[in-house]
Amino acid sequence: MNFWTDPLKLAADWLVGLLVGWGVAQGIAVGIAAFLGILLLIALLMVVDVLLVWVERKVVARFQDRLGPNRLGPWGLIQPFADIIKLLIKEDITPANADRVVYNLAPILSMMSVLILWAVVPLAPSMLGVDLNIGVLYLIAAGAIGTLSIIMAGWSSNNKYALLGAFRQVAVLVSFEIPMVAVLLIPTIFAGSMGMNAIIQAQDIWYVVLSPLGAIIFIIAAIAELGRAPFDMGEAESELVSGYNVEYSGMKFGMFYAGELLHAFTFGGFWGILFFGGYRFFGLEQISPFLSIPILLTKAMIGYWIIMWVKYTMMRIRIDHMLAFNWKFLTPLAFVLLMVTALMNALLQRASPWLYAAGMLLSNIVVGWVILEIMRRFSRGERARVEDAYQARMETARH
């Protein structure tokens, strides 16, 4: 073990050795080292989060044909720090009749639900919080806490808009969780494990090749889970002012905002981990963690950029359309895909990796084609019905 191949273990061993040398018990020393590791990860994430504010503003500006922040520092890089100072010195307002404890707890839970996700993110083969054998399910469990934080924020604010926003958002979150769970089982079937590290290690061929439909469903469900446009029912600033976080000011609003950005970045990372090989890139990850961390972060950034791209180019979908889209299209599609994948996996278990990949890709194309054909028939029928009704109305108007 040297610095180049496993720096974190080296640092932890050195620290534990130092503390034991000072007369601290072995167990406590290990505990302190683990605690410092967690603190370091969270601190780094918060720094990344600050820069994400800048990335988000810069990218949205480019999408809207503007320049974005460009006054403070090179390319406006100091802007997010100015934003933080502004958020910190703003007056902290709690609405009258708000439920104080719940009101203050909600932004903390919202941030927490994002940060705990990083416990299972493998930054490098040897660098991860815990290699849970249920990493995929852990993702859903953390989402459950996020859902709870939104409903707490909406209810405790004592504001109609906030409550309406929370209702809508939670309806979306609860329903889009189902295709998400179904599609998360597809990498699990391929890898034979729910652990994030095992899923990455098994991706000699990226799973996006084996299951392109799965990757697309995952990112759609992830965007809904994030509550970003086109699924931003909870905020819907043109209808609900700002939705569930309307009453929050200063850093409490900042927690929701920063949590949302980090959440989007994290889901970009999970997309990379589950479908694009995580920290693997042509064997570079075996050389050093110093190479695998940038690889994973780049993949997360690309995923995050795609989420932003969708957000800033699509309009908001109406809530009933969105729920119909989920229950009548995405959920059945995800389940059909899951069943087809499981069946093909059983059939091709002993085939060579290339045949396996080709079979999986072919089954995905067939499922995709069938679903498109059904959609085409349905929408043609629907259009004919609308046009007939229109014609009939015109006829009666003429006579």
Added chain:
Amino acid sequence: MTSAQIIFIIVAFFTLGSGVMVVGTGNLIHAALWLVSTLFGVAVMYALLNANFLAVIQVVVYIGAIAILFIFAVMLTRKEIRDQGPQLNKGWWLSALLAVLVFSGLAAMLWGWEGMSRTAAEFPSGFDSMSELGTALISPNAYVLPFEVASVLLLAALIGAVYIAFNRK
């Protein structure tokens, strides 16, 4: 006392305290939120017992689905979320008696059980409780029948719910 025992006692007090608050608080939403913290305490218990899968499922199902549904139901059905009426009804002594009886019965039963004073054996290295559970659930020698019956029951409930909610044109 080992550190595991200290954590267990803290979590147990947290869980039981939250449980008491569920019935003690007059505000229905607060009761639901205390219920969430009780369920979370139970999830921590599972994690302490090395049952990671059950711990996560506890959070996903109970907090992510059932508790959220509770909160929704309370918010959508009550005009006033603060419950003004008395929290106890006439039969409170009966339920208190029943609770004491059940508790003492369980305590007496566990007291006589020889596993009570034993510490749990460590998992052998490489033991994957998750795949053991999965195999047990679909193995004909183990739990495939209850598992399938439960699935059919859930499916029946699902279809029943759709049938009741279905709007005949």
